[in-house]
Amino acid sequence: MASTTDQQEKGTTNKVTLESTAKQLPTPILSSSPGLTMYQLFDGKGENEGGSSTFTYLISCDTSKRAILIDPVLEQVERDSTLINTLGLSLKYCLNTHCHADHVTGSGQLKQIFSECQSCISQASGAKADIYFEPNQKFEWAPGHVLNILATPGHTSGCVCFYDSQLGVFTGDTLMIGGCGRTDFQEGDADQLYDSVYERLFVLPDDTIVYPAHDYKGNTSSTIGVEKTTNPRLSKTKSDFVKIMENLNLSYPGKIDIAVPANMKCGVF
Numbered sequence: 689m690a691s692t693t694d695q696q697e698k699g700t701t702n703k704v705t706l707e708s709t710a711k712q713l714p715t716p717i718l719s720s721s722p723g724l725t726m727y728q729l730f731d732g733k734g735e736n737e738g739g740s741s742t743f744t745y746l747i748s749c750d751t752s753k754r755a756i757l758i759d760p761v762l763e764q765v766e767r768d769s770t771l772i773n774t775l776g777l778s779l780k781y782c783l784n785t786h787c788h789a790d791h792v793t794g795s796g797q798l799k800q801i802f803s804e805c806q807s808c809i810s811q812a813s814g815a816k817a818d819i820y821f822e823p824n825q826k827f828e829w830a831p832g833h834v835l836n837i838l839a840t841p842g843h844t845s846g847c848v849c850f851y852d853s854q855l856g857v858f859t860g861d862t863l864m865i866g867g868c869g870r871t872d873f874q875e876g877d878a879d880q881l882y883d884s885v886y887e888r889l890f891v892l893p894d895d896t897i898v899y900p901a902h903d904y905k906g907n908t909s910s911t912i913g914v915e916k917t918t919n920p921r922l923s924k925t926k927s928d929f930v931k932i933m934e935n936l937n938l939s940y941p942g943k944i945d946i947a948v949p950a951n952m953k954c955g956v957f
């Protein structure tokens with residue numbers, strides 16, 4: 689399931705921890721798309737970390753030095769801002785794949801540090817933001833660099849994925865490596881999640897790299913082709929998938945009562 693081979697074929701990613709960011713700035717790159725640089729950052733369980741096992745992606749345009757963060761985490765704002773400043777980047781947008789229940793977005797604090805930064809989330813999320821994404825929107829975040837907004841409701845009704853044909857697809861909690869986000873709270877709907885994955889993600893080229901919002905087993909990326917054929921939940925029929933999701937018997941998310949109200953403001957306060 690790990691994706692070393694995929695990364696070697698299409699470029700490499702780099703997992704930067706708080707420790708490596710603070711002490712060895714910066715760890716170099718990793719771009720699978722001409723003119724772009726990308727870091728894959730991780731919120732682990734260390735001191736001063738949030739323990740959410742969340743991937744945050746810093747992507748920058750090599751020419752304009754504009755940068756975006758996908759799914760920033762509150763506890764990692766210092767890590768992210770240090771890296772951005774060290775690289776001489778201008779943070780323009782914090783993109784959130786959805787209103788997270790397991791951690792608070794770093795969008796608000798990052799907006800306070802970087803005055804030009806705007807928070808973004810889907811209109812369907814119902815959350816406040818500076819910019820609202822619509823299904824099928826093409827979001828040009830730097831000259832010549834566009835993310836396609838794929839509406840993928842199911843984990844929440846406002847989930848979106850971000851697709852760059854050369855870089856890959858940032859799947860949030862819609863599609864994880866060998867899994868998917870739970871569908872038993874917020875506006876979760878297993879039937880809808882299955883359709884979103886099959887109609888929006890599994891139609892992408894098989895070699896498209898999948899960058900999820902979380903991983904709990906040490907994986908960093910996968911591909912659409914691998915997930916289509918081996919994902920233990922989503923390689924099944926829809927009825928089998930719904931049964932699996934109905935019987936996960938997961939515990940109540942520890943931070944949901946704090947995270948969801950905070951994320952509904954999405955950094956706009």
Ligand SMILES: [Fe+2]
Binds near residue numbers: 787788789790843869
């Ligand atoms: Fe989530």
